[in-house]
Amino acid sequence: MDVVERFVRYAKVSSKSRNEKEFSLLIKDDLEKLGFEIFIDNAGEKVGGNTGNVFGRLKGNSDKKPLLFCAHMDTVEPCDGINPIIEDGIIKSDGTTILSADCKSGIATIIEAIKEVIDSNEERGDIEVLFTICEEVGLLGAKFFDFNKVKAREAFTVDTGGDAGIITIKGPYHHIIEAEFIGKASHAGNAPEKGISAIQMAARAIDNMNLLKIDEETTANIGTIEGGSATNVVAESCKIKLEARSLSEDKLKKQVDSMLKAINEAANYFSGDVKINEYLEYPGFSLKEDSPIKEMFAKACENLSIDYFEKNSRGGADTHFFPESIEATTISCGMSNVHSTEEFISVKNLIDTKNLIAELIRLA
Ligand SMILES: [Zn+2]
Known part of the structure; x- marks a missing residue:
């Protein structure tokens, strides 16, 4: 499976806010096959949903720093019967639903990048993932997640538009x-x-x-x-x-x-x-001038010859609920026209984002 196949497979499973259970079990299974230990919390009970946040940890094979990657499992509607169509390097829906690149592209690129690093037997630190529920209805999954479980002090949420290579410096x-x-x-x-x-x-x-x-x-x-x-x-x-x-x-x-x-x-x-x-x-967030994750992301872009951009966000993301003890930001995954039936993502952006995430794991 490559990142495009993985994305299409995830996009087809409906997961509107508070109904993420079927999708959560699919990615739990995928992560367990990669060797992750999975914990699903009780945030769903607190917000009237049918499942909780999926948190996973994969033990590293070196003394590299642990890193956490986050994305949300839920989508806006209409999201039943998503039928992704690939044409000229662009993936879109058939026009009757959203595509759910927001945020299945984040989840697919994270999992595929991790698989790539594992398969190539490279050195890596512990890798943690947090796939949240109910982001679209007020970041509720992240709000009710117990961040004490997290070992990583550095985290990337993969959940903003624009081409791969964009890092959020401030969120409102x-x-x-x-x-x-x-x-x-x-x-x-x-x-x-x-x-x-x-x-x-x-x-x-x-x-x-x-x-x-x-x-x-x-x-x-x-x-x-x-x-x-x-x-x-x-x-x-x-x-x-x-x-x-x-x-x-x-x-x-x-x-x-x-x-x-x-x-x-x-x-x-x-x-x-x-x-x-x-x-x-x-709450808002802002990266420090000498933020280590900013430097790491810039280096990953440089190594892969991907243009690096900094931006201030006007919208929210799960990053906002990360505690101050974890340096966190939101990076782009290439999704466009989100929250509409015109939503699309390019194959190039899926591949670039996946490569950037794998490079971040190598640079940790
Ligand atoms: Zn999103």
Whole structure:
């Protein structure tokens, strides 16, 4: 089997978030055949899924450093009956489903790279893998994984778009705010003056917010709004759901504080009420200037004549939940147009990513 065959085999097994069991058993079996000791945790029980995170360790045959590779098992929908088509060096779906290169390309390249290093009898340190559940629904698998099990102090998550050779230097902090404005219902024709409009409160709050691109590192958005029941009723309730992201923890705090201030001020202005639920969806991360994994990745690219690029991420990945004691980042695997039926990946990117991972194992 080569990396393309492995990818196609994995892509065909449906594994939407909270339903990763069938796929998890397939890769557990593949990893055990390579000599891995596998542990499946109970994160699935905590998030209402049918299986947990797959964590595996393969003992090394030298004193090289242990390394961990991570990718997620779950996918977005539509993902039933994925039928990958290979044409002119590009792998895509038949147009009725996603391809699931996000993130089966990560898993296939990791496992194939490890197999290659084992088969060639090269020196290697311990290799650990973490294949998570429920990444697409809030990084839940990584959030509930017990990282005390991990021996490696250096980790690569293989889960971002762009050609092989991209390393993420910073990932954002991501904060969610859910607010429900509570006014007072009244007949809009007979006694509107007795009512308090929750929709007006939401409108004032939103109008007083700084939104969308705040600066080079910070963004904010109103995701959803719902409220009211009929034109003849002064709306009693209006709910809004918002997010803010920033590569800087300080800037995120400032943005979130200003959004909360606008929400509270609007409720006060109309003498209404507001219930707020806000939380950090996931923390940010950033690699140090002299990060050893950055140097290692740059060296691997150089050895393989693959162009090396650094980028800041705007989205989340399992990397965000790695503890500070593990130096971790996200690297690309070549997936494109993810989360759509137009998703595709090139054969070249699958091979380059696999080769890079094998080279990282050699460089450890
Ligand atoms: Zn992904």
